[in-house]
Amino acid sequence: METKVDITNEKIDLLYAEMEKHKQKSGPLMPTLHSAQRIFGCIPIEIQKIISKELDISVARINGVVTFYGHFSVVPKGKNIISVCLGTACYVKGSGGILDTVSHELKISVGETTDDGLFTLEGTRCIGACGLAPVFMINGEVYGNASVQMVKDIIAKYKT
Amino acid sequence: MLDRMHILICGGPDCKDKSIPIRDAFKANIKKHHLENEVSAVITGCFGLCALGPHILIYPGEILYSGVSEENIQEIFEEHVMKNNPVERLLYRGKFDRMKLKNRSELTFFAQQERIVLRNCGTINPLDINEYIGRDGYMALAKVLTEMTPEEVISEVKKSGLRGRGGGGFPTGLKWEFAKKSISDEKYVVCNADEGDPGAFMDRAVLEGDPHTVLEAMAICGYAIGSHTGYIYIRAEYPVAVERLEIAIGQAKKLGLLGKNIFESGFDFDIEIRLGAGAFVCGEETALMASIEGERGMPRKKPPFPAVKGLFGKPTNVNNVETFANIPPIFLKGADWFKSIGTEKSSGTKVFALGGKIANTGLLEVPMGTTLREVIFDIGGGIPNNKKFKAVQTGGPSGGCITEEMLDTPIDFDNLIALGSMMGSGGMIVMDEDTCMVDVARFYLEFTVDESCGKCTPCREGTKRMLDILNRICQGRGNLDDLNILERLARIIKNSSLCGLGQTAPNPVLSTLKYFKDEYIAHVTDKVCPAGVCSKLTKYVILDNCIGCTKCAKNCPVGAITGNVKEKHKINSKLCTKCGVCKSICPVEAISTKPEKWRAIYAKAN
Numbered sequence: 001m002e003t004k005v006d007i008t009n010e011k012i013d014l015l016y017a018e019m020e021k022h023k024q025k026s027g028p029l030m031p032t033l034h035s036a037q038r039i040f041g042c043i044p045i046e047i048q049k050i051i052s053k054e055l056d057i058s059v060a061r062i063n064g065v066v067t068f069y070g071h072f073s074v075v076p077k078g079k080n081i082i083s084v085c086l087g088t089a090c091y092v093k094g095s096g097g098i099l100d101t102v103s104h105e106l107k108i109s110v111g112e113t114t115d116d117g118l119f120t121l122e123g124t125r126c127i128g129a130c131g132l133a134p135v136f137m138i139n140g141e142v143y144g145n146a147s148v149q150m151v152k153d154i155i156a157k158y159k160t
Numbered sequence: 161m162l163d164r165m166h167i168l169i170c171g172g173p174d175c176k177d178k179s180i181p182i183r184d185a186f187k188a189n190i191k192k193h194h195l196e197n198e199v200s201a202v203i204t205g206c207f208g209l210c211a212l213g214p215h216i217l218i219y220p221g222e223i224l225y226s227g228v229s230e231e232n233i234q235e236i237f238e239e240h241v242m243k244n245n246p247v248e249r250l251l252y253r254g255k256f257d258r259m260k261l262k263n264r265s266e267l268t269f270f271a272q273q274e275r276i277v278l279r280n281c282g283t284i285n286p287l288d289i290n291e292y293i294g295r296d297g298y299m300a301l302a303k304v305l306t307e308m309t310p311e312e313v314i315s316e317v318k319k320s321g322l323r324g325r326g327g328g329g330f331p332t333g334l335k336w337e338f339a340k341k342s343i344s345d346e347k348y349v350v351c352n353a354d355e356g357d358p359g360a361f362m363d364r365a366v367l368e369g370d371p372h373t374v375l376e377a378m379a380i381c382g383y384a385i386g387s388h389t390g391y392i393y394i395r396a397e398y399p400v401a402v403e404r405l406e407i408a409i410g411q412a413k414k415l416g417l418l419g420k421n422i423f424e425s426g427f428d429f430d431i432e433i434r435l436g437a438g439a440f441v442c443g444e445e446t447a448l449m450a451s452i453e454g455e456r457g458m459p460r461k462k463p464p465f466p467a468v469k470g471l472f473g474k475p476t477n478v479n480n481v482e483t484f485a486n487i488p489p490i491f492l493k494g495a496d497w498f499k500s501i502g503t504e505k506s507s508g509t510k511v512f513a514l515g516g517k518i519a520n521t522g523l524l525e526v527p528m529g530t531t532l533r534e535v536i537f538d539i540g541g542g543i544p545n546n547k548k549f550k551a552v553q554t555g556g557p558s559g560g561c562i563t564e565e566m567l568d569t570p571i572d573f574d575n576l577i578a579l580g581s582m583m584g585s586g587g588m589i590v591m592d593e594d595t596c597m598v599d600v601a602r603f604y605l606e607f608t609v610d611e612s613c614g615k616c617t618p619c620r621e622g623t624k625r626m627l628d629i630l631n632r633i634c635q636g637r638g639n640l641d642d643l644n645i646l647e648r649l650a651r652i653i654k655n656s657s658l659c660g661l662g663q664t665a666p667n668p669v670l671s672t673l674k675y676f677k678d679e680y681i682a683h684v685t686d687k688v689c690p691a692g693v694c695s696k697l698t699k700y701v702i703l704d705n706c707i708g709c710t711k712c713a714k715n716c717p718v719g720a721i722t723g724n725v726k727e728k729h730k731i732n733s734k735l736c737t738k739c740g741v742c743k744s745i746c747p748v749e750a751i752s753t754k755p756e757k758w759r760a761i762y763a764k765a766n
Contacts, residue, residue, distance in 0.1 A: 088553065
C-alpha cells in the first residue's frame with residue numbers, strides 16, 4: 001500500500017528556489033504548499049519541516065493547513081488518479097452509481113489507493129463540465145456522459 | 161484589418177478538448193487555400209449551449225454549427241467558407257427552431273437572453289487583449305480615471321442598484337462606500353473566484369472567456385476605494401482560467417492598463433493571483449482572506465467587517481467574479497440603463513448554469529424578473545425523454561428546491577428567499593421523476609459535512625447527525641420520529657452557526673421536507689423509494705415494453721436475467737446485485753426500479 005515519496009536533492013533545490021520567490025509576497029505559505037504539492041506529489045512531514053525552517057512558521061501550524069485543504073495530501077497518490085465528479089448536476093444524472101462501480105471494481109473506497117499503487121480513487125467537486133454530466137476524470141482527462149459500462153471498460157484498459 | 165470571414169470556435173469547459181483540433185483543421189485549410197488575409201479562426205470562451213458542443217460560429221451571418229467534429233471541418237470549409245453555402249445538415253437545431261436557417265441571436269436559446277456579464281464570452285479571443293479593447297475594453301477604466309472622482313464612481317455603482325452576485329445579494333455600491341470610508345495606509349480589492357457551488361460554472365466561463373473584464377473592474381474598484389493592490393482568489397480546479405488570467409494580467413501590464421500611473425492619472429494598481437486549495441468554505445469572504453494569509457480557511461467573526469479590518473488586517477473589499485463583470489458596462493452605458501433592466505429591487509441580469517435533467521444544459525443570462533418557467537421550459541428546452549418535471553434546485557448546498565406550482569415566480573433575490581431557497585451563485589439543477597428528493601437532501605448534507613470547517617459545534621456535529629439520520633432513512637431504517645428530529649436539528653444549526661455555510665446547510669433538508677414530505681414518508685413507513693434511487697429500497701423489474709433483445713441478459717454480471725429472444729425477460733431478484741448495468745444499456749427503457757404504485761402516479765402525471 002505504501003508508495004514511496006520520491007524526495008531527491010534536485011527536487012528540494014527546486015522547492016528552495018520557489019520559496020525564495022514566494023517569500024517576497026505577503027502570505028507566502030499557501031503558494032509554497034502549492035509548489036511542494038506539485039514538485040513532490042504530496043507534502044510529507046519531512047517537507048513540512050523544511051518549509052517550517054525557511055518560512056519561520058511552526059510545523060504544527062503548517063500541518064494544520066496541509067490537512068485542512070483537500071488539494072494537499074501527506075501521502076503519495078497512485079499512478080492513475082480516477083476522480084468521479086460529485087457535483088450536483090453529475091449526481092442527479094447518476095455519478096453515485098459510477099463511483100460505486102469504480103469502488104467495487106478496484107476494491108477501494110474514496111481517498112484510497114490500490115495495493116499495487118496503480119489507482120487512487122477520488123470524489124471530486126464540481127469541475128464545471130456540467131453539460132457532459134455525469135463526468136469522471138482519469139489523470140485529468142475528462143470522460144463525459146459516463147455510464148456504468150463505460151467506466152468498467154476504461155478501467156480495464158488502464159489495468160493492462 | 162477586417163477579415164472577410166471570422167470563424168469562432170467554442171473553447172468553454174465542455175468543448176475545449178475538441179476545439180483545438182477543430183481550429184487546427186481550419187487553420188490548415190486556410191493555409192492551403194492561401195486565405196490568411198481573409199479568414200480567421202479563433203477559439204473563444206463558452207457559448208453557453210454546453211449540451212450540444214463543440215460549436216462553431218461563422219461571421220458574417222452569425223451562422224451556428226453545433227456538435228461538429230474534426231471530420232466535418234473539411235466539408236464546412238469547402239462549402240461554407242469557400243462557396244458561402246452553409247452546410248444545413250450540421251447547423252444547430254433547437255427544439256423550437258427546427259430546420260430553419262437563422263442567425264444566432266434569433267435562436268430561442270439566445271433570443272430571450274440579455275447578455276451583459278457574458279457579453280464577450282464566445283465572441284472574443286480571450287488570449288488577445290486587443291479583441292477586448294476592440295469591444296470597448298478598458299474604456300470604462302479610462303473614463304473613471306480621467307473624468308470621475310472616487311465619490312462619483314461609488315455613487316454611480318450605488319445608483320445602478322447592482323447587488324452582489326455571489327449569493328448574498330448585498331448592494332455593491334454600499335460595500336465600496338464602507339471600504340472607501342475606512343482610513344488606512346493600505347487597502348485591498350479581492351476578487352472571489354472560488355466558485356465552489358456544485359453545478360455553478362458561470363465564473364469559470366467569464367474568467368476563461370473574458371478575463372480582462374474582471375481586471376478592469378477590479379482596477380475601477382481600487383480607484384474608488386483607494387486601493388493599489390488586488391488579489392484574485394481562484395480555485396486550483398480551474399487551471400485554464402488561471403492560465404488565461406496570468407496571460408491577461410501580463411498583457412494589461414505591458415500596455416500600461418495595470419501597473420504604475422494608469423492612463424497618466426497617477427493611479428497605480430496591480431493584481432496578483434492566489435490559488436485556492438479545495439475548500440468550499442473559502443468562498444466565504446472571511447475564510448477566503450484567512451486562506452490568502454496562509455491560515456486554515458476558517459471564517460472569522462463579523463464585525464469587524466472586511467471593509468474595516470480585512471486581509472492582513474487592512475480594509476478590504478471582496479466581490480465575486482460576476483459582480484465585477486457587471487461594472488464596466490455600468491460605466492459605459494450608465495447606471496440608469498442598468499437600473500432599467502431587471503426588477504425594482506434586483507436590477508440587471510443574472511447568469512444561470514442550467515444542469516441536471518434538462519435539454520439545453522449550459523449557461524444563460526436573463527434579466528432579473530424572468531420566471532423560472534421561462535428559463536427551464538423556453539430557454540432550457542424542458543425535460544428530455546418525456547419525463548415529468550419534479551423540482552429545480554437553486555442556490556447549491558445553501559439553497560432549496562422549488563416545485564412546479566411555484567415556477568411562475570419571477571426570479572430575483574428576495575422572491576427566491578421567500579420560497580425557501582436562494583439565488584446563490586446561480587446554479588440551477590433540474591430534477592425529474594427519476595430523482596429521489598431524500599437522496600438529494602442526503603447528497604447536499606454529505607457535501608456540507610465534508611466541507612464544514614469544524615469551528616462551530618452545531619455545524620460540525622449537527623450536520624453529521626442529520627446525515628446519519630438521512631442515511632438511515634435511505635437504507636429503510638428510518639421512522640416517522642426521525643423527520644421531527646431532522647427539523648429540530650436543522651433549526652438549531654441555522655440559528656447557532658457563525659458563517660453562511662452553517663446557517664444555510666440545513667436548507668436542502670428543510671425545503672425537501674416541506675415540499676416532498678410524501679417521499680420521506682414513503683421511505684420511512686412504506687420502505688420504498690418512489691424514484692427508485694435508494695438501492696436498499698428498490699427492486700429491479702422488467703416492464704411489458706421489453707422487446708426481448710437479450711442485451712441485458714448478455715451483460716448481467718451475475719446471470720440474474722433470463723428470457724427468450726423477442727420475449728419479455730425476467731430478473732431473478734435473489735441473484736440481482738443492483739449494479740445497474742442492465743438499466744444503463746436497455747434500448748427501450750424497459751427496466752425500472754420504481755415501485756409499482758409510484759410508477760402509476762408518474763404515468764398519470766405525464
